[in-house]
Ligand code: FAD
């Protein structure tokens with residue numbers, strides 16, 4: 376089917392949004408290719424509405440024509456959920472033009488924004504009003520809050536503030552029928568039946584389109600201090616996490632773990648970043664303390680923590696950033712691991728979670744399994760240990776053909792890793808979502824009872840299967 380077969384729909388969409396906001400020709404790859412360039416889709420059109428009414432009218436028009444929609448924010452998603460398939464029959468509905476900050480309620484500690492608002496702009500708006508919006512991830516300069524909520528994004532501050540779901544109090548949503556649900560409540564308590572907000576959070580555009588959200592604001596901490604510690608084992612890293620909870624309490628706002636090989640790739644490809652302490656230790660940990668008293672207080676707390684950690688032998692060496700510039704430099708190293716990995720060549724990514732207490736055992740068992748099956752396999756392991764979330768990635772053996780490795784071994788590697796995750800009662804997607812990349816895997820690893828409830832929800836809210844079909848569950 377080509378756009379020629381849908382002249383009436385396209386005319387209607389042009390009437391709704393204005394002709395310049397229905398894109399059919401030219402290079403549309405910014406909307407049709409996923410961030411990791413794993414797939415190149417084809418769109419019937421990209422429509423860019425500017426208001427909730429225009430979104431609702433666009434959905435109604437598509438539904439009437441039997442055309443499915445792919446909601447899209449910043450197109451930074453890592454699970455191939457935000458781009459159309461290759462059929463050329465789907466409409467991409469981009470929220471980019473709906474980017475206004477609608478209201479800030481400083482007494483209620485809430486901010487209401489439209490879905491297309493870039494995360495960094497939202498953080499800046501909160502800061503300008505004297506508050507903190509804590510969701511933070513490396514894609515924050517281009518991802519949108521609608522996409523963050525649709526994927527229930529995590530990032531680096533989850534250990535203290537929770538993920539996107541925990542930061543959301545209300546939503547405005549356009550349903551698959553083109554109706555508008557005005558659910559922009561700023562209520563912290565509301566027990567009037569099923570939680571519809573939580574149904575749409577994490578639904579990856581398969582149930583409806585998020586057009587606005589009311590979000591929680593927090594006081595800005597008085598100081599943010601960062602430390603980098605070398606630890607002798609993953610066990611020691613988990614012990615350090617327990618000590619950090621005890622010593623820093625609610626101040627613990629970041630706890631990232633990085634394997635030696637992951638850091639060696641940063642050292643190899645971005646030597647100017649000067650990675651500390653990694654050559655002597657199998658793991659390094661990045662910790663952040665957000666203190667509401669003062670920098671001096673935060674430093675004293677860190678010193679107490681590290682003293683105990685040295686005594687217990689769970690830290691072999693450590694540095695505490697002297698100033699903000701040094702702290703940024705340390706975080707920059709962590710954020711550059713995925714880029715260093717890309718420089719090293721194509722790789723197989725996993726975004727998994729396991730109960731923190733079982734992570735050392737999981738890593739030991741899964742590392743051994745992969746090494747047994749694939750000679751010379753290189754494991755790039757890093758992630759948000761504070762949340763039990765590892766980016767357990769697999770790189771082709773040194774000097775090998777990475778493309779061939781992916782083609783020939785990806786399925787086998789995924790099965791080895793996900794079977795191991797299942798044995799440890801973990802999740803195959805901790806923060807990036809299912810998209811189309813993991814739809815088949817979900818059908819294997821999610822319990823049949825959970826899957827059948829998910830099918831029932833999808834069937835009830837989107838019976839014609841027009842909202843991002845084929846993602847998460849296939850009807
Ligand atoms: P998109 O990519 O446009 O869409 C993602 C999904 O949400 C799609 O299924 C889409 O259909 C749906 N969607 C988008 N907007 C809406 C809407 N308004 N209504 C309904 N559905 C919608 N993720 C993390 O969780 N933690 C990280 O630390 C992290 N780091 C990243 C670092 C980099 C460098 C990159 C590129 C990505 C990272 N991600 C991370 C993944 C990604 O950035 C997040 O998932 C982000 O939340 C996606 O937002 P987006 O606006 O780009 O959404």
Ligand code: ZN
Pocket residue numbers: 529530759766806
């Ligand atoms: Zn992450």
